[in-house]
Each structure stands twice: as C-alpha cells, then as structure tokens.
Amino acid sequence: MNEPKPVDERYYQLLHQLQALDFVLVELTLYLDTHSNDADALQQFNQISEERWKVACEFEASYGPLLQFGLSFSGYPWQWNDTPWPWQV
Amino acid sequence: MYSQYRVYYPYVSPFDPCPPQRVKTYVVPPQLFIHFQPPNLPQFSPREALFHGTLWPELYSPYEGRGDRSEGRRKK
Numbered sequence: 060m061n062e063p064k065p066v067d068e069r070y071y072q073l074l075h076q077l078q079a080l081d082f083v084l085v086e087l088t089l090y091l092d093t094h095s096n097d098a099d100a101l102q103q104f105n106q107i108s109e110e111r112w113k114v115a116c117e118f119e120a121s122y123g124p125l126l127q128f129g130l131s132f133s134g135y136p137w138q139w140n141d142t143p144w145p146w147q148v
Numbered sequence: 149m150y151s152q153y154r155v156y157y158p159y160v161s162p163f164d165p166c167p168p169q170r171v172k173t174y175v176v177p178p179q180l181f182i183h184f185q186p187p188n189l190p191q192f193s194p195r196e197a198l199f200h201g202t203l204w205p206e207l208y209s210p211y212e213g214r215g216d217r218s219e220g221r222r223k224k
C-alpha cells in the first residue's frame with residue numbers, strides 16, 4: 060500500500076472556516092434561546108447555517124465525510140476510515 | 149473600557165505557615181453588568197469570534213495570565 064500523502068493547505072483552511080462558522084452558530088443558538096423574537100439574529104442564524112452547509116459540502120466533496128451514520132455522504136471506496144483521523148489532523 | 153480585575157487584601161497573620169499573599173484579584177466579566185443582552189450589538193467576524201471566545205466585543209473577557217497582575221503572586 061503506498062504511503063499516504065499529507066493533506067493540502069485547503070483542507071486546513073476549510074476546516075478552520077467550518078470551525079469559525081460553527082462557533083458563531085453556537086453563540087447565536089444560545090442567544091436565540093433567550094431572545095426568541097429577535098428577527099435579525101434569527102435571519103443571521105439561518106444565513107450562517109446555510110453558509111456552513113456549503114462549506115461542509117465543499118469539504119466533503121474533496122476530503123470525504125465529516126459526520127457518520129448518514130449525516131454525510133461518502134465517495135467510493137468507503138472513505139470513513141481513511142487517514143487523517145481527527146487526532147492526526 | 150474599565151479593568152476586569154478587582155483586588156482584595158487578605159488578612160495576614162504572623163502565624164501564617166506560608167509566605168503571605170498580600171494582594172489577591174478576582175475577575176468581574178462584562179456580563180455581570182449587563183442585565184439582559186440588548187439586541188443588535190456589534191459583532192466580531194466569525195474568525196475573530198472564534199479567537200476571542202465570544203461573538204460580541206462587549207462581552208469579551210480576556211485572561212492575561214497571572215504574571216502581570218499582582219506582585220504578591222510572583223516569586224521574585
């Protein structure tokens with residue numbers, strides 16, 4: 060089996076972007092829990108979650124599934140147990 | 149922006165087993181002073197929010213570490 064090549068720079072950029080968007084979504088979720096009729100925040104939340112969906116799809120298209128059990132698609136052959144594993148990233 | 153640290157001076161007894169800590173500090177983060185978060189506060193960009201640990205600059209509470217705050221703690 061050939062030696063697995065390290066992932067490229069874009070992998071980390073996308074992951075970093077995803078992490079930032081996820082954090083904003085967490086903050087907005089907590090904010091909206093107590094401010095349920097704040098329309099602007101809700102609109103921002105929906106917009107950012109859609110943006111997060113795009114970034115995740117872009118990542119998964121080139122690097123394999125992020126989540127498991129049907130929450131992400133996988134390419135052929137099965138990519139779920141490919142390197143890098145989360146602690147190797 | 150006011151400082152987010154307040155100090156208090158513990159009582160030092162002549163029979164203290166350890167070297168006395170004359171100045172001790174505690175943090176007063178911004179959320180103590182905001183009763184209910186108003187809507188439409190200015191926000192960080194996603195990347196900045198991740199690094200600051202909060203989406204709103206007004207709630208940002210940095211931790212500068214021990215060294216620079218009180219002389220009582222640092223061993224000369």
